[in-house]
Amino acid sequence: MNVIVTGGAGRLGRSVVGQLVDAGHRVVSLDVARSPLIDVEQRIVDLADADATGRALHDAQPDAVVHLAAIAVPFSAPETEILVTNTRLASTVAAASAEAGATRVLMASSPTVIGYGNPAGWAPSRLPIDETHPVAPWNSYALSKVVVEEVVRMTARTLTTMIASAFRPCYVIAPEEWAGAPTQQGHTVRQRLDDVSLAAPSLFNYVDARDAGDFVGAWLDRAESSSSGEAFFVGAPDSLCRADTADALAAAVPELAEAARGLHGHDAVFRSAKAERLVGWRATRLWRDQLAR
Ligand SMILES: NC(=O)c1ccc[n+]([C@@H]2O[C@H](COP(=O)([O-])OP(=O)(O)OC[C@H]3O[C@@H](n4cnc5c(N)ncnc54)[C@H](O)[C@@H]3O)[C@@H](O)[C@H]2O)c1
Numbered sequence: 001m002n003v004i005v006t007g008g009a010g011r012l013g014r015s016v017v018g019q020l021v022d023a024g025h026r027v028v029s030l031d032v033a034r035s036p037l038i039d040v041e042q043r044i045v046d047l048a049d050a051d052a053t054g055r056a057l058h059d060a061q062p063d064a065v066v067h068l069a070a071i072a073v074p075f076s077a078p079e080t081e082i083l084v085t086n087t088r089l090a091s092t093v094a095a096a097s098a099e100a101g102a103t104r105v106l107m108a109s110s111p112t113v114i115g116y117g118n119p120a121g122w123a124p125s126r127l128p129i130d131e132t133h134p135v136a137p138w139n140s141y142a143l144s145k146v147v148v149e150e151v152v153r154m155t156a157r158t159l160t161t162m163i164a165s166a167f168r169p170c171y172v173i174a175p176e177e178w179a180g181a182p183t184q185q186g187h188t189v190r191q192r193l194d195d196v197s198l199a200a201p202s203l204f205n206y207v208d209a210r211d212a213g214d215f216v217g218a219w220l221d222r223a224e225s226s227s228s229g230e231a232f233f234v235g236a237p238d239s240l241c242r243a244d245t246a247d248a249l250a251a252a253v254p255e256l257a258e259a260a261r262g263l264h265g266h267d268a269v270f271r272s273a274k275a276e277r278l279v280g281w282r283a284t285r286l287w288r289d290q291l292a293r
Pocket residue numbers: 006007008009010011012013030031032033045046047048067068069070071072073089108109110111168169170171172173184
């Protein structure tokens with residue numbers, strides 16, 4: 001397939017591009033930045049510019065569009081800027097993809113839509129959490145991702161020619177980060193394991209960036225058999241902590257101790273069983289193996 005990846009120069013985008021190329025797809029990255037780490041055509045486009053985005057997609061005539069470009073870190077810009085930028089980019093890319101005749105669109109959302117970490121308090125309706133859990137965003141980043149998922153649903157509802165889904169990648173760890181490069185939050189993976197207060201706010205979720213790339217490839221292959229308008233958690237089946245998940249949660253987030261009893265051993269808090277069922281994907285690069293290499 002001809003695949004456009006927006007944000008292809010980013011932490012997740014680079015691995016998505018790599019895994020799609022390895023799977024035999026022809027990939028073009030649209031981004032405001034360029035990366036020396038990907039070996040595909042890279043077009044510099046500000047996706048907030050609807051005309052420029054429309055031209056880029058029209059020129060590329062993609063079969064599929066994978067939309068990752070965003071302000072990717074909560075509170076890394078003023079709240080209004082995050083909300084406006086992320087929702088604008090999703091809306092612009094969805095419209096331009098439809099106009100260009102793409103038949104598949106997959107957009108990056110985030111597990112943060114669930115609302116964990118709310119300083120005013122948060123209690124899950126149950127653990128582990130799957131896609132049926134209600135959303136409760138408490139900051140502009142999470143709210144923007146709820147809107148991204150609604151853009152996907154609107155697209156699915158209105159365009160029978162296009163299959164659209166959203167995925168919620170857990171805390172993305174790029175290949176070089178296993179080897180000691182700083183992760184998205186500036187610390188290393190080992191520091192995240194040694195100090196549970198670093199991973200506790202995200203409930204110890206994580207996914208290897210190449211596994212997330214494999215999810216994208218599997219979704220492109222299987223999009224027709226998974227319904228349009230779906231959202232998928234995409235995470236490792238275990239937790240990024242050395243202790244059993246329930247014990248780590250009880251120690252770091254005591255208000256979740258009771259709910260955590262539903263978790264066994266190293267079980268992840270977020271279940272990706274839907275991705276396995278509908279897309280045939282399961283994460284294979286787990287931290288105990290990756291850190292040992
Ligand atoms: N990294 C994670 O842990 C994580 C977790 C959940 C969801 N996500 C989502 O996955 C996606 C990718 O995240 P990432 O970690 O690779 O982020 P990143 O910041 O490394 O990459 C985002 C890319 O988008 C590009 N971009 C931003 N604004 C743009 C614009 N106006 N026009 C064109 N390009 C633009 C940036 O230049 C960058 O290369 C985001 O949507 C993010 O919200 C990431």
